[in-house]
Amino acid sequence: MPTSTEYRRYVALGDSQTEGLGDGDDTAGLRGFADRFAGHLESARPGLLYANLAVRGRLAGQVRAEQLGPALDLRPDIATVVAGVNDVLRPRFVAAEVAGHLEEMFAALTATGAHVATVTFPDIGRIAPLARPLAPRLLELNELVRAAAARHGVFVAETALPEAVADPRMWTEDRLHASSLGHERIAAALAHAVGLPGSDDTWTRPLPPPGALRRSAVAAELRWATAFLGPWLGRRLRGRSSGDGRTAKRPDLLPLATDSAGGR
Structure with missing residues (x-):
């Protein structure tokens, strides 16, 4: 099994966070924590x-069904x-069903000798009341993910x-996707978790004071519900997903400097 300085092949599986929503846009290109962790x-x-095999809107079972096979074919080190x-x-x-899909991916990837890393999920209620x-x-899923991760190394x-996770600057306006700063911190957290040289716990520290900007909490909640919650509920009622018709932005192993998605 490779050490942290011998990783040659990195494959990212997931949904919109791994695809990079919130860090760039679909016109200029997305970056996201996976691109940053690759850095x-x-x-x-x-x-x-x-x-990067991730596609927005995917459920855990869809990630397993659609991305695990191609990921194994790419023979990642990490x-x-x-x-x-x-x-x-x-x-x-x-x-338990969701964690089961994640554990199947953990088991299949680690069985090949690959190192695998994952994250725990912040309480969305700390960002969107x-x-x-x-x-x-989220608390239940995090506990199950930790247990599954422990079983498979x-x-x-x-x-x-970290308390910093509730800072609005870590999130986009939809409060579901990390901002560029949030993606940067997730990447730093992963680097620290796998023990990359030069990584540390700086990612856990609070952000500098935001200054004097204030806004009405009630008004902010109404704006969020109108702009983001309403359209999301509408897609669910129609059986639609934000990822319908989309494919992975970077399906092949390429040098990091290669701009396959317009995101660099």
């Missing part, structure tokens, strides 16, 4: 090859598996825990 890996060992939040948001949610009822789901970046 940390490249710094530790130049010559990295990187593939992989990230980050999925489950889309499941948490659905009316029907069974934490209207989403507070989802907190028990998977690294866990505890991105759910």
Whole structure:
């Protein structure tokens, strides 16, 4: 099994966070924590090859069904598996079922000798008060993910825990996707979790004071519900997903400097 300075092939599996929503846009290109983590890996060992199979809107079971096989074919030295939040948001949610899909991916990838890393999920209610009822789901899923990761020797970046995660600057306006700053911190958390040279716990520290900007909490909640919650509910009622018709932005292993998605 490779050490942290011998990673040559990195494959990212997941949904919109791994695809990079919130860090760039679909016109200029997306970056995201996986691209940024690939940068940390490249710094530790130049010559990295990187593939990103993630597609927005995917449930954990869809990530397993659609991305695990192609990921195994790419024979990664290291992989990230980050999925489950889309499941948490659905009316029907069974934490053990979601964690089971994640564990199948952990088991299959580690069985090949690959290192695998994942994350825990922040309580969305700390960022969007209207989403507070989802907190028990996230706590349960995080506990199951930690247990599954321990069974398979998977690294866990505890991105759910730092107080900084509730800082609005870590999130986009939809409060579901990390901002560029948030993606940067997730990447740093993963680098720290796998023990890359030069990584540390700086990612856990609070952000500098935001200054004097203030806004009405009630007005902010209404704007969020109108701009983001309403359209999301509409897609669910129509059986639609934000990922319909989309494919992976970087399906092949390529040198990190290769701009396959317009995102660099």
